[in-house]
Amino acid sequence: MTWTWLIGAVLFLVLAPVVGGLIAGVDRKITARMQGRVGPPLLQPFYDVGKLFEKESVVVTTAQNFYVLAYLIFIALSGALFFAGGDLLLIIFAFTLAHVFLVLGAYAVHSPYSHIGAERELIQLMAYEPMIILAAVGLYMITNSFYVADIAVTTIPAILYLPGVFLGFATILTIKLRKxxxxxxxxxxxxxxxxxxxxxxxxGSTLAQVEIAHWYENVFLLGFVYLFFAWNPVIGIIAVVVTYLAEIFIDNVTARVRWQAALKSGWFAAVIGIVNLAILAYILGYMMTGGA
Amino acid sequence: MQTLLFLILFPILVACLLLFVKRTTLRYAVVALSALAIGGASIYLLMRYALEGAVYFAAPSETVSLAMVAIEMGLALFIIYMGAKFRNYPAIALAVIQAALVVYLEATFSGSLHAVNNLFIDQFSIIMALIIGIIGSLIAVYAVRYMETYHHHHPEVRNRQKMFFFVIFVFLAAMFGLVFSNNLMWVFFFWEITTITSFLLIGYSETEEATNNAFRALVMNLLGGVAFVVALIILAATEATSGGIDLARVLASSDAAIILLPAALIGFAGITKAALMPFSSWLLGAMVAPTPVSALLHSSTMVKAGVYILVRFSPVFAGTLAGFSIGLVGAVTFVVASAIAISQNNAKLVLAYSTIANLGLIAACAGVGTYMLVWAAILLIIFHAVAKALLFLGTGAIEHRIGSRDIEDMEGLIVRMPRMAVMMFIGIAGMFLAPFGMLISKWAAIEAFVQVQAPFGLIFIALLAYGSAITVFFWAKWMGKLVAVTRNQERVEKGFFEESWGPLYIITGLVIAAVLLFPVISSILIEPYVLAIYGVTALMAQANVAIMLLMMALLLILPVSFLLFRRSAKRLPAYMGGRPATPDLHFAGSLGLTREAQTRNYYLAEYFGEAKLFLPGAVVCTVLILASWVLAGVAL
Incomplete structure (x- = not known):
């Protein structure tokens, strides 16, 4: 193995907050336009986070800082592993670990609003987890590898084989982007x-860390979207942009649903993914038995 | 061979000795010393045989086998007596059927009931022996002080501790015998011993509920026992090609069609013992027993005997439709039991459902039986044993201190019992979080199922994906309760018998050590075993192992950051809708009244309740079990 994997990881760790912040800025701008407002400057997310760092440190319990820091570190780690070309399943599990830390932070403060938020976050986790695993499995069936490094350089247009999986993934992406x-x-x-x-x-700075973690997370998720189109980088980037715009659009035209609907949507998305994979397995049966 | 015999016979000796020990301190000394001897012997076994592959021992046969049959008949009479006493006729009927079948087997096929080698040891047996010898005996040590407190809290229960510890050590002996026997008649003998011992332990408190549940466990396990004898009869009848009752010969038999049916029947026995659906209720009912019993049944004995036999036979199941059916029983159990766990707020029941779920996962791996899945299944057995033992013992200790096993009452345990909470935290993390053990195995299982022939592999992947998502939910919300930093609550950690913490500390260390040492465990024990059977072996990519270790290191270092946050930070009470509030969740309500807010977890019983999910799950699993027999029969 060469050292290129390390470059990917370092680039992600350094650049993802910048890119993620910019995406957030564009997001706010477009959202504002959709609502007939002018919207904040493009760099507003950076101003916000910068200001948060200057705030007085106020806590309910000091333990909360620990959990949020762990959340940030493990989100960054899973993204870094992704851009280093690592094993998708391992990345997904590290990603889950990160979110469990955020949830524990919310439990630790022992506050009614946080508590409900934590419960709902866990329901969301339960809603998207099957689909995200199936997405990894789908990409494996196409490329015969769980490694991002291999999937990213495939010459097979994965999206043509995995439309249902992509649709399912787009659904849970809405959950993940907090849209x-x-x-x-x-x-x-x-x-x-x-x-x-x-x-x-x-x-204060704890909230700023949550925000930065979210930027890391978004870049990682958009990287995941790219994998479906990786056979052609230009189409890939266009697809990522279009997907994100679609998410902003959905964000603005829908109203918040109850947790039952969120859970059912996430699990139904996984069903679509399974049906897709079943058809794929039927067509490409030899890929699974022969390992071709 | 001496070590093997020592591990089987020494616990029996200790058991008999304990029948005469009345004082707790003396009992503690005896149990602790024997635990040391048993644990030491199983580690010696590891060092002596780990690198040798499978080693077979002739061991005395004639007289021992005769004695075993005699004991089996005695046990049957005991069951009939107990059944008559408590008017449980199914138990009597099954005991009679089983005894009749054994007599028939002995009388008709006496010529083909000889194994060249009665005992053996290989890497898988070593792993099982380590689990039984270390975890099992630690639980026994813990049990001494626990039972003292138990009788203190429950004066109404007749004090039968001498019998209790006798049974516990017989149980351990039987488990050792089970994993060392190459003679299937012997395996069956030890199998029946574990059925009886668990019956006695579950019924310990002699309440009506305990007795009923003990009989339920007995009946279900006898059902499996009957299937086991039928399998033995078939094997004995086809001795020439199937290999008879010689485990090694059966597994090496070239006549796959003939051994599949007995394998499916023994697999059924494994399913009953491992409490997969529809037989899960006996393990849930077993919760009435004192907590160390649950810990023992769930982690190192009993249910592990069930999955042990399934994994042993998985080369026979591999690639057959009967095997897929058995695997599916496991996979469906995994999803349904995990889902029901969401709706439970009784800590012991959550643990029980999680055990059933994980045994299902192991059975899924064993039933499909590719080399990678066997590798994953053995990993699961190890990690589950360690983490689950810790969680049960922890729950028992908490229950004695706070007087409840309700997860809601464990809120703020990090404040009230910090050391205990950290241990529970590690135990729960061990059950579902990266980079801990169970997750490594789950991951390996997904990677393995991907390579299983379509469409079967995909069905398993789908079930696994949903199941593991559900798992995250019910564990994380329990963890959340533990870490909530509540105010104005006193510490209640002290006062619990100090000695009992020893085993807890050791097992907590083992949960972490298992992660750090897992590459070594895999390369020394699991990979050679898989290689010996399949000719190929699975192993995890070096880079991924390195990343897992890195994550573990991070997790161990991160708590240091607490020091950073110690200073400065202004503290405020939680936000209560803008009302003046105090840190212990009281707020100024209307009319000048102070009100209290409380937090409760989601249990979603409406969607995930037992009433809603058990029946469908049980029906599906029953159909699948019947299917496995039909498919095995058709193959004949």
Whole structure:
């Protein structure tokens, strides 16, 4: 193995917050335009996070800082593993670990709003986990490898074989990006019925860390989207942009649903993925037996 | 061979000795010393035989086999007596049928009931012996002080501790015998011993509920026992080609069609013992027993005997439709039991359902039986034994301190019993989080199922994907309860008998050590075993192992960051809708009243309740079990 994997990881760790912040800025701008507002400057997310770091340190319990730091570190780690070309399943598990830390942080503060947010976050986790594993399996069936390094250089147009899987993935992407209609545990928008849900008790630099983790996460997720189109980098990047725009659009035209609907949507998305994979397995049966 | 015999006979000796020990301190000394001897012997076994592959021993046969049959008949009489006493006729009927079948087997096929080698040891047996010898005996040590406190809390229960510890050590002996026997008649003998011992332990408190549940366990396991004898009869009848009752010969038999049916029947026995659906209820009912019993049944004995036999026979199942059916029983059990665990707020029941789920996963791996899956199944057995033992013993200790096993009552345990909470935290992490053991195995299972022939592989992947998502939910919300930093609550950690913490500390260390040492465990024990059977072996990519170790190191270092946060930070009470509030969740309500807010977890019983899910799951699994017999019969 060469050292290129390390370059990917380091580039991600350094650049992802910049790219993620910019995406957030564009997101806010476009969202504002869709709502007939002018919207904040492009760099507003950076100003916000910068300001958060200057705030007084206020906590309910000091333990919360530990959990949020762990959340940030493991999100960054899973993204770095992804851009280093690592094993998708391992990345997904590291990603889950990161979110469990965020949830534990919300439990630790022992606050009613955080608590409900934490429960809902866990429901979201349960909703998207099957689909994200199936997405990895789908990419494996096409490329015969769980390694991002191999999947990213494939010459097979994965999306043509995995339309259902991609659709399912796009559905849970809405959950992951904390977009409406699935922003049930916390929301980018102003107050929701459970205040800021899972992040209610986080403030100052701790909240800034949550925000930066979210930027890391978004870049990682868009990288995942890219894998479906990796056979052609140009189409890949266009697809990523279009997917994200579609998510912004959905965010603006839908209303928040109840957790039942979120769970059912996530699990139904996985069913679509399974059907896709079953058909694929039938067509490409030899790929699974012969390992061709 | 001396070590093998020592491990089987020494616990029996200790058991008999304990029948005469009345004082707790003396009993503690005896149990602790024997635990040391048994644990030491199993580690010696590892060092002596780990690099040698499978080694067979002739061992005395004639008299011992005769004695075993005599004991089996005695046990049958005992069951009939107990059945008559408590008017449980199914138990009597099954015991009679089983005894009649054994007599028939002995009388008709006496010529073909000889194994060249009665005992053997290979890497898989070593792993099982380590689990039984270390975890099992640690639980026994813990049990001494626990039972003292138990009788203190439950004065109404007749004190039969002498019998209790006798049975525990017989149980350990039987488990050792089970994993060392190459003679299937012997395996069956030890199998029946574990059935009886668990019956006695579950019924320990002699309440009506305990007695009923003990009989339920007995009946279900006898059902498996009957299937086991039928399998033995078929094997004996086809001795020439199937290999008879010689385990090594059966597994090496070239006549795959003939051994499949007995394998499916023994697999059924494994399913009953491993409490897969529809037989899960006996393991749930076993919760009435004192906690160390649950720990023993769930981690190192009993249910592990069930999956042990399934994994042993998985080369026979591999690639057959009967094997797929058995695997599916496991996979369906995994999903359904995990889902039901969401709806439970009784800590012991959550643990029980999680055990059933994980045994299902192991059975899924064993039933499909490719080399990678066998590798994953053995890993699962190891990691599950360690983490589950810790969780049960921890729950028992917590219950004695806070007087409840309700997860809701464990809120803020990190404040009330910090050391205990950290140990529970590690135990729960061990069950579902990367980079801990169970997750490594789950991951390996997914990678392995991907390579299984379509469409079967995909069915398993789908079930696994849903199941593992569900697993995250019910464990994480329990973890959340533990770490909630509640205010104005006193520490109640002290006062619990100090000695009992020893085993807890050791097992906590083992949960972490298992992750750090897993590459070594895999390369020394599991890979050679898989290689010996399949000619190929699975192993995890070096890079991934390195990343897992890195994650583990991170997790161990991260708590240091607490020091960073110690200073500065202003503390405020939680946000309560803008009302003046205090840190212990009281807020100023209307009319000048102070009100209290409380937090409760989601149990979603409406969607994941037992009432809703058990029946469908049981029906599907029953159909699949019947299918496995039909498919094995058709292959004949």
């Amino acid at each position: 409406s209609p699935f922003d049930i545990s916390t929301s980018h928008h102003a107050h929701q019925e459970i205040v800021k849900g899972i992040t209610t008790e986080f403030s």
